[in-house]
Amino acid sequence: MEEAIRIENLSYAYPDGQPALNDVNLTVYKGDSLAMIGPNGAGKSTLLLHLNGILSSNDYVRIFSEAITDKNLKEVRRRIGLVFQNPDDQLFSATVFDDVAFGPLNLGYSEAEVRQAVADALAKVGMSGFERRSSHHLSLGERKRITIATILSMSPEVMVLDEPTSNLDPRGKWQLIELLREMPVTKIIATHDLELVEALCDRVVILDKGRIVADGVVKEILHDLPLLEAHGLSGPPGIRSASESGSPSRG
Amino acid sequence: MKHSFLDQYSDRDSLIHRLDPRTKLIAVFLFILAVSLTSQVLWPVFSLYFVLIAVLVTLSTVPVFYIFKRSLVIIPFVLLITIFIPFFKEGEPIATFHIWTWQVSASYFGLQLFITILVKAWLSILSLIVLTSTTTISDLLHGMEQLRLPRVMVMIFSFMYRYIFVLTDEVMRMRQARDSRNVGGSRLRHVKTVGAMAGTLFIRSYERGERVYAAMLSRGYDGHTRTLRRRDFRLADLIFSICIVLVLAAACLFNYLH
Numbered sequence: 001m002e003e004a005i006r007i008e009n010l011s012y013a014y015p016d017g018q019p020a021l022n023d024v025n026l027t028v029y030k031g032d033s034l035a036m037i038g039p040n041g042a043g044k045s046t047l048l049l050h051l052n053g054i055l056s057s058n059d060y061v062r063i064f065s066e067a068i069t070d071k072n073l074k075e076v077r078r079r080i081g082l083v084f085q086n087p088d089d090q091l092f093s094a095t096v097f098d099d100v101a102f103g104p105l106n107l108g109y110s111e112a113e114v115r116q117a118v119a120d121a122l123a124k125v126g127m128s129g130f131e132r133r134s135s136h137h138l139s140l141g142e143r144k145r146i147t148i149a150t151i152l153s154m155s156p157e158v159m160v161l162d163e164p165t166s167n168l169d170p171r172g173k174w175q176l177i178e179l180l181r182e183m184p185v186t187k188i189i190a191t192h193d194l195e196l197v198e199a200l201c202d203r204v205v206i207l208d209k210g211r212i213v214a215d216g217v218v219k220e221i222l223h224d225l226p227l228l229e230a231h232g233l234s235g236p237p238g239i240r241s242a243s244e245s246g247s248p249s250r251g
Numbered sequence: 252m253k254h255s256f257l258d259q260y261s262d263r264d265s266l267i268h269r270l271d272p273r274t275k276l277i278a279v280f281l282f283i284l285a286v287s288l289t290s291q292v293l294w295p296v297f298s299l300y301f302v303l304i305a306v307l308v309t310l311s312t313v314p315v316f317y318i319f320k321r322s323l324v325i326i327p328f329v330l331l332i333t334i335f336i337p338f339f340k341e342g343e344p345i346a347t348f349h350i351w352t353w354q355v356s357a358s359y360f361g362l363q364l365f366i367t368i369l370v371k372a373w374l375s376i377l378s379l380i381v382l383t384s385t386t387t388i389s390d391l392l393h394g395m396e397q398l399r400l401p402r403v404m405v406m407i408f409s410f411m412y413r414y415i416f417v418l419t420d421e422v423m424r425m426r427q428a429r430d431s432r433n434v435g436g437s438r439l440r441h442v443k444t445v446g447a448m449a450g451t452l453f454i455r456s457y458e459r460g461e462r463v464y465a466a467m468l469s470r471g472y473d474g475h476t477r478t479l480r481r482r483d484f485r486l487a488d489l490i491f492s493i494c495i496v497l498v499l500a501a502a503c504l505f506n507y508l509h
Contacts, residue, residue, distance in 0.1 A: 054465050074471050082469040088417050089462040094389040094409050101479070106471030111479050134389070136416045137256070150470065 001029040003065060004158050004186050005051060005080075010060040011210075012046060020046045022210040028158070028188060035197040035218070036190045038207035039232035044190040045085070047207065048160050051188070052080040064157075078107055081151030085163040087135065087143035096122075096138075096146055097131040103154040121153035122146075125179060141172035145179065158186040165193045192233070198222055206231050257412065258391075260313045260384040266487065267311040267385045272394025274488040278495045279382045283375045285499045289506050291367035296502045297374070303498050304377050313384045318377065325376040326369075333368050337361035388412050393478070402476045414459075422452060 005028040012021040020043045028034055036044050049055040053068040053076055061068060063076050084090045093099040100121050104114045122128045125145040135143055144164065151159065164180065165173040177199050180187065191197065197204060197218060204221045206214040208231045214221055221227065228234045261268070267275075282300070289296050308318055340361030347356040383391070392412075395405045425448050433444065 049465065052469055054468055074473070077469055077471050082466075084462060084466050084469075086462070088414075089459060090466045092410065092413055092463045092466065094392055094412055098389065102467070102472075103470035105477040105479070106473065106475075108477075114479060132387070132389070134413070136413065154470065 001031070004028045004030045004032070004063070005188075006062045006065075007047075007050070008060055008062075010047075010050060012043075012050065012055065014046075020210050021050075024207075024210070024212055026205060026212060026215070028186065030157075030186055032203055033187045033201045034189070035201035035204045036188060036207055037192060037194070037197060037204060037233055039192075042207045042231075043210040044207055045162055046210075048082060048162055048188070048190055051158075051160055052077045052082050054082075074107065078103070078154045079157045080160060081154060081156030081158065082160045083147050083151055083162065083164065085166060087140065087147045090147040090150060091135040091143060094134055095131065096127070096133050096135060099135065099146065100131075100149050100153045103150060107154060117153040117155075118149075121149040124152055124183075125149045141168060141175065144168065144172070144176060148179070152183075156185060158188065159183060160188045162190050163192070164189060165191065165196050194222060194233070206233070208232075257415075258383050258386070258388045260317065261387045261390075263312055263385075265310060265312045265385070267307060267381070269487065270385075270491055271484050271488045272386050272390045273398055273484070274492055275382050275386055276391070276394050276398060278492065279378050281495065281499055282378045285502055286371050286374045286378075289371070289502065290509065292363050293506060293509060296505050297370055299498065299502050299505075300374050303495075304374065304381065307381050311381060311385045313381070318380050318384065321380050322373060322376050325372055329369055329372040333365050336365045336368070340364060396478055406476060410463075414456075417459075418452070418456065421455060422448075425451065 005026070007024055007026045010021055010024040011019070013019045024047060036047070038044055046055065050061055051063070053061075053073050059067050063080060066072060066076075068076050091099045093102060097118060100118045101114050104117045109117060118131070119128070122130065125148050127142065127145050127149060130138070130142070130146070135146060138146070148159075148161075148164075159180075161180075165176055168176060173193070173196070177196055180189075181200055187200070189196070189201065201218055204214070204216060204218050205212050206221065206227070213231060214224075214227060225234060282303075286300055289300075308315055337357040338355055338361065340358050342358035342360030344356035345359045345362065347354060349355075386394070392405055392409050395408070396402070429444055429448065433441070
């Protein structure tokens with residue numbers, strides 16, 4: 001299998017000296033749908049910020065077998081689309097169109113290409129016709145979809161999502177899961193939502209206190225209750241009900 | 252939380268709405284310039300300005316009452332600055348008050364100046380309200396960009412528009428959290444709480460700024476702002492510009508002759 005991302009011996013401390021990541025090793029292959037789970041403050045978001053060079057990663061992170069350098073930084077950021085947890089951070093422009101067009105414009109697309117990319121991306125997330133709206137007048141579910149469109153417009157090869165379903169109601173959540181399931185790209189999803197993991201991912205890593213403490217297929221890890229409990233992820237009732245009743249989308 | 256639109260009525264369709272934002276921006280700028288340069292007590296000229304605004308409002312189909320109501324917002328600010336003018340300008344006194352041991356008199360000249368400033372401020376704010384209720388904020392931002400206003404300024408406007416409600420929500424939530432726990436206590440403590448809230452808001456905004464910047468970097472931002480240029484300066488814009496310029500020129504001429 002071809003490697004998409006390889007992280008070797010990555011350690012990182014916050015500017016105030018507090019360690020955030022400790023000797024992380026992780027390889028993500030093309031076509032993977034990887035869930036990164038772990039308690040609050042485990043370092044999930046920090047790790048995600050290393051994947052596209054927002055936080056400096058020197059030689060520890062390789063994207064499609066290349067180190068991130070100033071030269072390929074833009075290309076790396078196109079190939080690795082990062083969606084932040086809070087749509088109010090991800091969507092910073094006056095209109096939806098401007099937000100979705102922001103990436104393509106920075107990549108130097110022509111006007112026609114930009115318009116095409118925006119139209120395609122909005123169509124994929126089912127938000128066509130919202131181009132001229134401003135995002136603070138949209139619902140959270142709508143904003144979450146548009147955050148995904150903002151990276152789809154750059155045709156990424158890996159989608160990296162930080163807590164995509166946080167704060168969504170169940171219907172919004174399952175709509176989003178359906179949407180993500182249809183995207184045929186490599187996905188890395190940081191989440192606490194074990195239902196999402198079960199419905200969407202095939203591989204799970206558990207991150208705790210800046211270390212990867214488990215890495216395996218979804219079925220094994222989600223049913224290893226002592227492991228989940230040891231890392232603040234226990235959800236026996238949730239898991240049982242999800243596996244007994246089956247997720248609605250599979251129903 | 253639900254918010255009202257800053258640019259309410261801007262999604263309507265009228266002659267004024269269809270004008271290029273650049274035309275409207277320049278027209279408003281010239282209008283305010285002309286208003287502020289007009290000599291005081293030239294009531295015929297001020298009436299002309301008022302008629303011009305009235306015509307624009309009628310053409311724009313925006314409710315008159317809405318525009319009137321919003322325009323009153325400016326009055327307290329102007330009053331705060333101008334209220335003492337009648338008492339400080341020297342001239343023929345029209346009223347004299349005795350306050351304790353002081354004798355204060357308002358001059359006729361000062362009063363005229365006071366009313367002129369009030370009228371000027373009101374006319375200016377009216378023109379701005381007509382502008383913002385006939386142009387969506389995003390069109391205005393594009394217009395500013397096309398007029399080559401500094402990019403940084405346009406971006407600051409854009410962020411302000413985007414985040415003003417986000418911040419309002421944050422303040423509302425903090426206030427609710429405070430009110431849920433704040434029962435009794437001295438006035439001084441309440442004031443301290445407000446100070447702490449302002450500090451918290453600042454820190455949160457700062458942190459949000461960092462996250463937004465990271466989100467911009469993630470989509471290839473490299474310090475250069477790029478936009479699609481839209482040019483749709485049409486015949487209607489030309490005619491509108493000529494009309495505005497003619498009216499303002501007439502006003503200036505009248506002003507000059509007096």
